[in-house]
Amino acid sequence: MIPADLRAALELFAGLPRVLVATDYDGVTAPIVSDPAAAHPLPGTVEALVALAALPGVTVAVVSGRDRATLDRLSGVEEPIVTVGSHGAEWAEGFESPLDAAALARRDAVLAGLEEIAARHPGAAVERKPLGAALHVRNVADAADADGALEQARRGPASVPGVHATEGKAVLELTVTDASKGRALTLIRDRVGAQAVLYLGDDVTDEKAFAVLESAGDVSVKVGDGETAARFRVRGPEDARAVFEDLAALRA
Ligand SMILES: [Mg+2]
Known part of the structure; x- marks a missing residue:
């Protein structure tokens, strides 16, 4: 179930020429389970992200605290979806800044x-x-x-x-670096020239991402309970999937 105010924001977002659709992994695309090695995406969520990534003017990114190799393996997502591991420090091209x-x-x-x-x-x-x-x-x-x-x-x-x-x-x-999910989103936004960014996250680390979503069209969504700076909130991974599916339908 998507709240009416979020739905209205998604409609505006879907109409922009260039957008970045980004999401956390655990707790958003994959339900939290007691064994982190068994955290797989909800059926349909990756399909919706793939559909979004295939649309003109849309870049899709999955940004996680996990190391990037594990993130790629568990999520099963592939290019053109961008994956960023280690809280914004680990990219396809290698580390943003190698450790001295x-x-x-x-x-x-x-x-x-x-x-x-x-x-x-x-x-x-x-x-x-x-x-x-x-x-x-x-x-x-x-x-x-x-x-x-x-x-x-x-x-x-x-x-x-x-x-x-x-x-x-x-x-x-x-x-031992000051990389963050917020810096990662800003980097991708600048690289692709996105007018607005959608980001969904469930944990404290995602607040650094919500904090950089200050443009008028940006849509920040907290998944689940807890204090947040995000503008919108949904209940769990099922709702997150509904956000991606709705957006893909609106955009198409
Ligand atoms: Mg999470």
Whole structure:
């Protein structure tokens, strides 16, 4: 079900000559599942994105916190859809800015620091990322224990100069560059000359994307509950799919 005000914004958006349709992956195109390796797109969602990408004047992008290889494999999307991994840092052409020796040293230190914390909190897991590492506490049985692990990470590895922390749902992600989903959207918008950008996201990291959608025709959509700077909201991945399908129909 698409709210009436969002539907009206989509109609205006669909009429613009050049647009960028962008989306987060987990929680938007793919429902959240307990095993991140099994997070596959909702049937019909990728089909709608492919249909949009085939229309004149439309660029489609999937922007995720996951590393790009995993994002491509799980989502199954291919060119001409643009995929950007590692919160805006990892592109088809390679990294936007390769890590220098100091950043590589920071990444190793972050990884070691988080692994130490995870070892003290059963259920916690560390995910290596090309540009840093993430501490996941979703499977820590005790909520206070999970919070404690995150707090230790904030006070420890996250507080090192040059390390950027991003809070998520039961995850703290640390990167050693200042890439963000917001910067990624701005880069694609400029590259393709889009008059307006649509972006759907469900997590805290997506707020950096919503924050750059300031043009009159931009459409920012929060998926699910929680504080947000987005202008519109839908309930979940089924509604996100409906947004893509509606837009494809309007545009066609
Ligand atoms: Mg997400």
